[in-house]
Amino acid sequence: MNRSIASGVFSVVSSKIIVLAITTLSTPLLYRFLGASAFGEYAFLLSVFAIYMIFVSSGITDGVRKFLAEDRTAANWSEHVVGFYFRLAVILAVTGALLLVVAAQFGLVALAFGEELTIYFYALAVLVVTAQFRDYARKTLMGFGLERYSEPLKVLDKVGFVVVAIPLVYAGYGVMGALAGHLFASAIVAVVGLVFVHRRISLSCVFSQPTMRFPRTELLTFNSMSIVLVFLLMSLYHIDIVMLQRFAASSDVGNYRAALTLAEFLWFVPLALQTVYVHSTSELWSNNRHRKITALASRTTRYTFLLTAVMAVGLASLADVVVPIYFGAEAEPAITPLLLLLPGALGFALARPILAVSQGNGTLRYPIAATGAAAAINVVLNAVLIPRYGMHGAAIATSIGYATMFAFHCWSARLVGFDPLADARFGRVILTTVLAAVPIVALSTALSGPWLALTIVPPIGFVIFLTFALLVGALDPTEPFEVLAAFPDPIGSRAESIHGWLEKRFGGKATRNWGQRVLFVAGLSLLVSGLVLGVLDGSIY
DSSP: OOHHHHHHHHHHHHHHHHHHHHHHHHHHHHHHHHHHHHHHHHHHHHHHHHHHHIIIIIHHHHHHHHHHHSOOOSTTHHHHHHHHHHHHHHHHHHHHHHHHHHHHHTTHHHHHHOGGGHHHHHHHHHHHHHHHHHHHHHHHHHHTTOHHHHHHHHHHHHHHHHHHHHHHIIIIIHHHHHHHHHHHHHHHHHHHHHHHHHHHSOGGGGGOOOOTTSOHHHHHHHHHHHHHHHHHHHHHHHHHHHHHHHHSOHHHHHHHHHHHHHHGGGGHHHHHHHHHHHHHHHHHHHTTOHHHHHHHHHHHHHHHHHHHHHHHHHHHHTHHHHHHHHHOGGGGGGHHHHHHHHHHHHHHHHHHHHHHHHHHHOOOHHHHHHHHHHHHHHHHHHHHHHHHHHHHHHHHHHHHHHHHHHHHHHHHHHHHTOOTTTTOOHHHHHHHHHHHHHHHHHHHHHOOSHHHHHHHHHHHHHHHHHHHHHHHTSSOTTHHHHHHHTSOTTHHHHHHHHHHHHHHHHTTSOOSOHHHHHHHHHHHHHHHHHHHHHHHTTSOO
């Protein structure tokens, strides 16, 4: 990972951590103030809106950041790309908003979703416009490599939402109060973001027409393919919510959404990587650096697997503690769906960076086929399992659909022209996860107090997992510092010096024989588990 890509990832991850912290605090408040049923309606509306916005926004946001990042020699290329996509954004936003108003006014919304939800679609119509330019501004900045501006805007969006929505919901304005928070936040971010874009390139380019040589057909083709891809991708996110709303009570939808919220915490780093890799790898593809792309993708797959696996193990071991504390006792039915969703969430996390690298290539037919296969499996399984098993059926179906994303996108990647498994060390990572899970689960089981478990298990579990990863060889001793060395100073310089020392000490390789390492670590896992249980139940003093 070179320094420019790492800097982008660092900016995105930093903002996502802040957004995650704000979301962690605000989501349980919304759940409590709205109640399970109203929270279910709110989640349903956001799912419908997200699917709708695919056709309004996704081709624009993916296109503007991809084509701005490409190193083309055409005169005024950046100005023409910014202007072209701005004009398209205006047309699609106005059309999308009017269609929602017409659907609400003439009873189509009431026919499809019920009379009680109609009023909310007028608010969603306004949100179409503000969200369109919020996303256009952020993705344009990312296309210029200005994550240091685009990512704080995401934090501003979340803060603006919380500042407005939480008081309104608490005051009794319910779902409409939450939607008002989204409207306020997206409008503020759109205005500020467009100001930043204007500082980089004057928005007067909106009024200048590019020459006939400007590749409009190429851009529009990419847009249409991106819409198909994002629609299939977002169906994996939202089709379960939409179908569950039809077959189950709103309280079940709310509890299932709560389970999804916790499972999606596993994705914040993979989503950051996906956000940066689309435009960052576009430049690598344009320069035909295939070996660099394979090395980047395969190591990213391994690091993502390691990081997401330790989070999944920790969350699974603490599920019966986290859910009631986070959402309240009313949300205890969400525990089982959460456990069912975690394996699939892990697979989906692995697929996201691979998909981003494929998107950077611009050849979308294979990623579309891979995502379409996973989406079809997801829809069929949800249709079969939800009517019979409710939210548990939705969790099983969605988890399987998520998991197949990884398998299908590994196939897609090889057809596109890179191998995401070249340095993935899958066997070693799986072995690390299994062996580390034993003492981590033992520790969480032995601790009696919920707050004590939340305090002790995450840091101790991470150390246990990291130790096993190094011993098994899933991670070389030098690699954590090699990654950090690519980040901005002072982190980069300090990590680089440590990395140099470790390179001299270990030569970048683990030193134990593979068979000896496996036996040693398996024995260590059992020993640590026994000691944990023995000390905590009082049999060892």
